[in-house]
Amino acid sequence: MPEPIITIRADRARVFDNRHPWVFSGAVHKVSGSPADGDIVALRDEDGKFLARGYWNSHSQINVHVLTWTEDQNIDDNFWRSRLQRAISARAVENAQHERTPNAYRLVNAENDAIPGLVVDRYADYLVIQALTLGIDSRKQQLGKLLMELLEPAGIYERSDVDVRTKEGLTETTGLLAGRKPPPLIEIDENGKLFLVDLYQGHKTGFYLDQRVNRQTLGNWLRFDPLADTRTVLNCFSYSGGFSVYALDGMAQRVVNIDASADALALAKKNIARNGFTVNEEDYVVGDVFEVLRKYRTEGQKFDVVILDPPKFAHNQKQVESAARGYKDINLLAFQLLNPGGVLLTFSCSGLVDSDLFQKIVFGALVDSKRDAQIVMKLTAGPDHPVALTFPEGAYLKGLLCRVW
Ligand SMILES: C[S@@+](CC[C@H](N)C(=O)[O-])C[C@H]1O[C@@H](n2cnc3c(N)ncnc32)[C@H](O)[C@@H]1O
Numbered sequence: 324m325p326e327p328i329i330t331i332r333a334d335r336a337r338v339f340d341n342r343h344p345w346v347f348s349g350a351v352h353k354v355s356g357s358p359a360d361g362d363i364v365a366l367r368d369e370d371g372k373f374l375a376r377g378y379w380n381s382h383s384q385i386n387v388h389v390l391t392w393t394e395d396q397n398i399d400d401n402f403w404r405s406r407l408q409r410a411i412s413a414r415a416v417e418n419a420q421h422e423r424t425p426n427a428y429r430l431v432n433a434e435n436d437a438i439p440g441l442v443v444d445r446y447a448d449y450l451v452i453q454a455l456t457l458g459i460d461s462r463k464q465q466l467g468k469l470l471m472e473l474l475e476p477a478g479i480y481e482r483s484d485v486d487v488r489t490k491e492g493l494t495e496t497t498g499l500l501a502g503r504k505p506p507p508l509i510e511i512d513e514n515g516k517l518f519l520v521d522l523y524q525g526h527k528t529g530f531y532l533d534q535r536v537n538r539q540t541l542g543n544w545l546r547f548d549p550l551a552d553t554r555t556v557l558n559c560f561s562y563s564g565g566f567s568v569y570a571l572d573g574m575a576q577r578v579v580n581i582d583a584s585a586d587a588l589a590l591a592k593k594n595i596a597r598n599g600f601t602v603n604e605e606d607y608v609v610g611d612v613f614e615v616l617r618k619y620r621t622e623g624q625k626f627d628v629v630i631l632d633p634p635k636f637a638h639n640q641k642q643v644e645s646a647a648r649g650y651k652d653i654n655l656l657a658f659q660l661l662n663p664g665g666v667l668l669t670f671s672c673s674g675l676v677d678s679d680l681f682q683k684i685v686f687g688a689l690v691d692s693k694r695d696a697q698i699v700m701k702l703t704a705g706p707d708h709p710v711a712l713t714f715p716e717g718a719y720l721k722g723l724l725c726r727v728w
Contacts, residue, residue, distance in 0.1 A: 325356060326363065326364065326365050328356055328364065328366075329353075330351070330366075330369060332351070335349070335350035336368040336369070341713060342389075342392060342713040344714060345439075346386055346387035348385075351386055360382060363379075363390075375392050376389070376390055376396065377389040377439075377458075379458075380457045382491065383490055383492065388434075388439035388440060390402070390437075403466060404472075407438070407443075407469055410430060411431075411474065413709070425535065426446075426511055427513060427535075429443070430445050434711060435714060439458070440460075441453070441455070441459045443470065444528040446522060449477055449478050449505045449509060450478075450479045451480050451481070451528040452470075452482070453482055453483050453485060454481065455485065464500070471501050476502060477502055478499060478505055479500040480523075481499070481500045497523070505523075507523065508521055509522055509529075513535055514538075518563065518565065519597065521590065524586070532705075532708075533705065533720050534632065534670075537566075537705075539569065544573070544666065544724075545570055546574065551576075554576055555577045555625075555626045555627050556577065556626065556628040556630070557578075557629045557660065558579065559612045559629065559653070560630075560633045561582045563587050563591045564588075564594045566632070567595060570628065572598065575628070577603075580607050582609065583610065583612075588608075612631075616656035616657070617656065620656060625662045628665060629660060629665070629666075629668070631667070632668075632672075633649070633670070637675045639675070642675075643675050646675075647680070650671060651687050652688075654684065654688035657688075658692035659692050661727045666724065670721070674716055674718075676721075678718075685723060694727055702722030
């Protein structure tokens with residue numbers, strides 16, 4: 324059967340020079356060869372010149388996800404194996420640089436590892452995958468088999484319970500893909516800190532792996548602070564206590580955790596205890612960060628370190644304005660709660676709020692608080708979450724470490 328061909332409109336073909344992996348339906352001039360959804364198609368310009376090859380989905384606004392820009396590259400088992408191998412080798416080099424090899428990290432970061440739509444995270448002996456597109460969903464058995472061959476994990480669990488799949492005409496799904504079922508809680512080692520992760524119900528694929536380096540930055544910050552044992556830390560949106568374990572390991576005197584999820588805080592307590600620290604019930608607050616911070620302000624409570632790692636506030640362009648108000652609100656409250664000389668670690672994981680806009684929002688909050696602050700570090704996701712230069716959308720996580728006066 325000849326390869327189906329998608330002819331790209333003459334006025335859009337130049338866009339391909341930028342090698343962005345998404346081809347929107349508006350760029351398609353003609354579809355020849357009746358491809359089924361998920362099939363491999365070749366993209367050509369109106370003169371028949373080869374542009375790229377990728378997988379097709381007529382039900383998505385992104386009609387084609389590009390897999391290769393090379394005409395003689397076939398999309399077969401060898402192609403998928405070598406792309407997986409490339410991502411795995413890059414992580415091996417990165418991991419070798421650590422004093423203690425982490426056993427939980429992102430192995431495949433979708434478009435950023437030239438495998439659009441596929442996320443693979445490693446948690447000790449298990450892998451968790453997310454199929455974000457139909458092209459990947461229809462190949463997940465094949466990809467699972469290759470991952471078993473390449474990495475020999477105990478099992479591969481699928482956590483494709485993400486709403487972006489609706490844009491691809493898919494429903495949410497979870498379940499065992501290969502090997503053995505993971506235990507209800509799995510223990511991971513991150514820079515010598517131990518965390519229990521729920522691969523079945525935990526957020527994302529179980530843990531916020533993207534904050535690994537930033538958690539370590541906080542730990543180091545406190546460890547090298549001669550007054551660490553007098554420092555109080557407020558971990559807002561704490562989830563299972565990731566930043567808190569590092570803060571206590573860095574000798575912080577007290578860490579208060581706030582999260583809307585009682586389950587997340589129950590796990591946070593287990594993680595604190597697992598690392599040898601005392602669990603003080605009053606330091607785990609189930610509630611809305613916006614309300615709890617207002618209450619602390621009214622009560623005149625002060626902290627030396629405030630961490631703000633909220634969930635994604637902007638899911639589409641229309642939500643950017645209200646997201647900006649949300650970020651400004653919590654950052655203003657954080658500035659007001661910080662002691663002079665204190666530290667704010669503030670993040671946004673909304674891809675639509677870029678780092679310049681985020682910095683402007685934090686600046687706006689600072690001005691309203693009438694405090695003074697310096698940016699000491701700009702923070703991003705760790706090196707296991709690389710960003711393809713052709714895919715700026717990959718740089719979703721941005722953060723600032725500020726000293727506040
Ligand atoms: C990005 S995660 C934080 C990850 C965490 N920093 C870590 O390193 O594991 C955001 C967390 O915010 C919580 N959350 C969402 N909305 C909230 C709200 N309004 N108030 C408190 N917590 C909220 C979620 O339950 C989730 O655990």
